[in-house]
Amino acid sequence: MASVGKLVLMLVTNKEMLCVKWIHEVYMKEDADFWVYTPSNDCSWSWKNMNKIKLGMEQWYNDDAVFEVHELVWSRLLLPKHRSILWLATQRKLLTKERMVGIGITCDTAECVLCDQEEMEDLNHLFAECDWVRDVWREVMQWLGIQAPHLEPRLVLEFIKKKHWCKMKKEVVVVVHGALIYFTWQARNWKIFKDNIVDTSFVVQQIEVVVKERIDSSSLGLVYSGSTRRRIGMELI
Ligand SMILES: [Zn+2]
Numbered sequence: 001m002a003s004v005g006k007l008v009l010m011l012v013t014n015k016e017m018l019c020v021k022w023i024h025e026v027y028m029k030e031d032a033d034f035w036v037y038t039p040s041n042d043c044s045w046s047w048k049n050m051n052k053i054k055l056g057m058e059q060w061y062n063d064d065a066v067f068e069v070h071e072l073v074w075s076r077l078l079l080p081k082h083r084s085i086l087w088l089a090t091q092r093k094l095l096t097k098e099r100m101v102g103i104g105i106t107c108d109t110a111e112c113v114l115c116d117q118e119e120m121e122d123l124n125h126l127f128a129e130c131d132w133v134r135d136v137w138r139e140v141m142q143w144l145g146i147q148a149p150h151l152e153p154r155l156v157l158e159f160i161k162k163k164h165w166c167k168m169k170k171e172v173v174v175v176v177h178g179a180l181i182y183f184t185w186q187a188r189n190w191k192i193f194k195d196n197i198v199d200t201s202f203v204v205q206q207i208e209v210v211v212k213e214r215i216d217s218s219s220l221g222l223v224y225s226g227s228t229r230r231r232i233g234m235e236l237i
Pocket of ligand 1: 113114116
């Protein structure tokens with residue numbers, strides 16, 4: 001089923017590939033819209049079957065996606081460990097220093113350890129206002145080729161939810177956001193517990209690797225292949 005899904009995506013995105021070109025020439029008029037094309041009765045079973053599968057994919061590929069915030073967090077493209085941290089962050093349940101102090105847990109300092117701003121480590125600072133995370137955010141958004149406001153986790157998801165983007169684009173941006181939240185939390189923990197300083201360029205690299213891997217492991221992989229993957233964001237605009 002997955003490989004048929006990939007072929008459906010290739011049919012709508014890459015008419016230059018030999019096998020895809022052949023299908024377009026044999027089964028469809030050169031410029032026919034694949035999404036509205038209906039195979040005739042004398043077509044083969046496999047071709048009819050592929051056209052059935054496309055009906056289930058059309059909404060995912062074409063429509064403005066309407067997601068609630070919790071649905072964005074449960075995107076199939078997110079790595080489970082990224083999803084967990086993102087979920088805790090959106091629910092304001094991550095054990096930041098502000099929260100620790102609030103529930104009476106003693107800590108050496110309540111300040112953020114990732115920057116020199118001498119600000120209390122709360123969700124808004126750690127994921128939105130901190131100079132360290134701002135550097136990562138700027139680089140990643142540049143790589144994606146999109147502009148998104150720099151806000152705390154739940155508000156970023158609200159922003160994604162309201163955008164008139166297709167599902168594919170929303171899912172990819174959520175994967176990027178989830179990876180950013182995960183690696184920021186990891187950098188904060190490495191500094192506190194191992195006294196390791198994590199460089200922002202290292203985190204940006206890790207985010208890019210994760211996003212490419214997640215896309216490769218899904219049916220989007222064949223669409224965004226080779227050099228295109230390096231510019232995934234530009235392709236999604
Ligand atoms: Zn900071």
